[in-house]
Amino acid sequence: MNILFCSAGRRAELLKDFRNSLPCGSRIIATDMSPYAPALYFADSHYLVPSIREEGYLERIVAICRQERVDAITTLIDPEIEVLAQNRKMFEDLGITVLAPYAETAALCFDKFQLFRHLRACGIATADTYGSYEDAVEAIRNGTLELPVFVKPRTGSGSVGARRVYDLDTLRQACEEDPSLIIQELMDCVDMDADVYIDTITHEPVSMFTKRKLETKIGGASKTVSFKDPAAVEFVRNAMKHFSFNGPIDVDLFYKNGQYYLSEINPRFGGAYLHAYGAGVDFVKLIEKNVRGIANEPCFGNYEENVVMMMYDSVVIQKIAPSEG
Amino acid sequence: MNILFCSAGRRAELLKDFRNSLPCGSRIIATDMSPYAPALYFADSHYLVPSIREEGYLERIVAICRQERVDAITTLIDPEIEVLAQNRKMFEDLGITVLAPYAETAALCFDKFQLFRHLRACGIATADTYGSYEDAVEAIRNGTLELPVFVKPRTGSGSVGARRVYDLDTLRQACEEDPSLIIQELMDCVDMDADVYIDTITHEPVSMFTKRKLETKIGGASKTVSFKDPAAVEFVRNAMKHFSFNGPIDVDLFYKNGQYYLSEINPRFGGAYLHAYGAGVDFVKLIEKNVRGIANEPCFGNYEENVVMMMYDSVVIQKIAPSEG
Numbered sequence: 062m063n064i065l066f067c068s069a070g071r072r073a074e075l076l077k078d079f080r081n082s083l084p085c086g087s088r089i090i091a092t093d094m095s096p097y098a099p100a101l102y103f104a105d106s107h108y109l110v111p112s113i114r115e116e117g118y119l120e121r122i123v124a125i126c127r128q129e130r131v132d133a134i135t136t137l138i139d140p141e142i143e144v145l146a147q148n149r150k151m152f153e154d155l156g157i158t159v160l161a162p163y164a165e166t167a168a169l170c171f172d173k174f175q176l177f178r179h180l181r182a183c184g185i186a187t188a189d190t191y192g193s194y195e196d197a198v199e200a201i202r203n204g205t206l207e208l209p210v211f212v213k214p215r216t217g218s219g220s221v222g223a224r225r226v227y228d229l230d231t232l233r234q235a236c237e238e239d240p241s242l243i244i245q246e247l248m249d250c251v252d253m254d255a256d257v258y259i260d261t262i263t264h265e266p267v268s269m270f271t272k273r274k275l276e277t278k279i280g281g282a283s284k285t286v287s288f289k290d291p292a293a294v295e296f297v298r299n300a301m302k303h304f305s306f307n308g309p310i311d312v313d314l315f316y317k318n319g320q321y322y323l324s325e326i327n328p329r330f331g332g333a334y335l336h337a338y339g340a341g342v343d344f345v346k347l348i349e350k351n352v353r354g355i356a357n358e359p360c361f362g363n364y365e366e367n368v369v370m371m372m373y374d375s376v377v378i379q380k381i382a383p384s385e386g
Numbered sequence: 387m388n389i390l391f392c393s394a395g396r397r398a399e400l401l402k403d404f405r406n407s408l409p410c411g412s413r414i415i416a417t418d419m420s421p422y423a424p425a426l427y428f429a430d431s432h433y434l435v436p437s438i439r440e441e442g443y444l445e446r447i448v449a450i451c452r453q454e455r456v457d458a459i460t461t462l463i464d465p466e467i468e469v470l471a472q473n474r475k476m477f478e479d480l481g482i483t484v485l486a487p488y489a490e491t492a493a494l495c496f497d498k499f500q501l502f503r504h505l506r507a508c509g510i511a512t513a514d515t516y517g518s519y520e521d522a523v524e525a526i527r528n529g530t531l532e533l534p535v536f537v538k539p540r541t542g543s544g545s546v547g548a549r550r551v552y553d554l555d556t557l558r559q560a561c562e563e564d565p566s567l568i569i570q571e572l573m574d575c576v577d578m579d580a581d582v583y584i585d586t587i588t589h590e591p592v593s594m595f596t597k598r599k600l601e602t603k604i605g606g607a608s609k610t611v612s613f614k615d616p617a618a619v620e621f622v623r624n625a626m627k628h629f630s631f632n633g634p635i636d637v638d639l640f641y642k643n644g645q646y647y648l649s650e651i652n653p654r655f656g657g658a659y660l661h662a663y664g665a666g667v668d669f670v671k672l673i674e675k676n677v678r679g680i681a682n683e684p685c686f687g688n689y690e691e692n693v694v695m696m697m698y699d700s701v702v703i704q705k706i707a708p709s710e711g
Contacts (some may be wrong), residue, residue, distance in 0.1 A: 071697075089629075097600060258692070275422060276422070367705055369704050371427075371701065373399065374399060374700070375398075377695075384694060
């Protein structure tokens, strides 16, 4: 199986996991717009490509797919998910499995306020969310929302710009500076996270790894511990019925007073999927079977509890001529 | 050779480099106060110890040194450097090489304002620095300092709290909130960095790796590129005459209008020493020779230019019972 990782960036360790699990003869291809993207140097071939916003980007990716006989394509950055989703048919016509959600779901996950509305409409527990300063103030005045609140950019990645706000003045100022901010009730509780694999043939969740966040840095969880709870599996499986995912996703959860709440969905490999893989929950093998046209049977809870993942900095060293930089 | 890394934290990759370069039969021992310190799990033995501020800390370290027949000791966090420096004689009496500066130099490096005064007194180029809001304002009024300025905590680590300040109001507020802030002229230029090894027998610098910072995150440089410049070697070697280091250090430099300036010195393995090692500048072998009582010959420029280091997140997975956490 040949797989293309678009916008591979810093996800070198994920590519190593693929290398480790893919059958002999498989090839890993990676692209990025920067020669300083460490993951490039863990692929069998890598290509420097234009920015995803530039004209000709998609043509370049398609050319790479043809040249490398790519069987499956995915992306490791949020803004590119919709690009793949909107061009699904073109890739499928080339015989390529697109590991990205269907277009409507991709749009929902990218806009966190739309996601909130969808979750509410489907009856899935989530934090109260407001799309404007005025709506938040009204909710605070009539007692349905309390200070401090939590604000974050509507379409942000990582945890950039996400923060607590303690008073109305600061809230007004923050919303004036960035009118795209959404305002949420503060969920002062344990942050959880589920790595989920949605089979590309049955479109059902077939594998899940749940973990509690012990430490979070900009960009994601840096220390996590595995747990098992049938209620978490049930909650996520039920939520999945209301979306059209395809392949690996990362679901952020809150757990408060015995209840799970859905916070966000990153419809791609999550940064801490490395934990799931290291604990034996191998999505690579599931992808490989799907690409061969075989559906995966659902299998949950196939890992141990109290397995801790700790991130640290590793490096790749590469001679790069200044002209390439 | 048996080496003890105190407060090993996230420095897993450094321990791997040691494993790779140390002769057969050597042992790596690591301590930390948290079982969630990933580097612990790359040592041959690891120990959970109290905080360095707690009573009994030093006794515990000494007991580990005896039990593990430690030949060399170092620390990977700044606040512990003075602890090792002040107890040098006790360790040396046990036959242990202390890879940390002598006490006076350790104190100088920890307090960045004292370091500035020392550099000035020794005639070593450095950025203009002021120890109080009043002194900075006076300098601005009489035209020797310009806004924006750069402020940072006097004894900070990583780049936490270091930032540009654009106006006097903000500067006053910042200095009121943290009276330990120091105020510097803004060096709008290329940030460089030198990994230097000071021989523990001759007390001369014997190896150096210089790199330009391409990208910096909280805690240090995440992308760097090697360069060679005899003027940089000369500048750092000259500066070293005015300090008493012992072992590996990390020197932050500015380069502006053809002149090097010394910014800060971390008298321990720098976070980006991984670059030097990956490019072939092996301090482990130098340490090992020193511990065997052999002085190292000076050797500079023994690496290639345009070698790029790119950091990425790696993980270690470990079952840890909740009772240990």
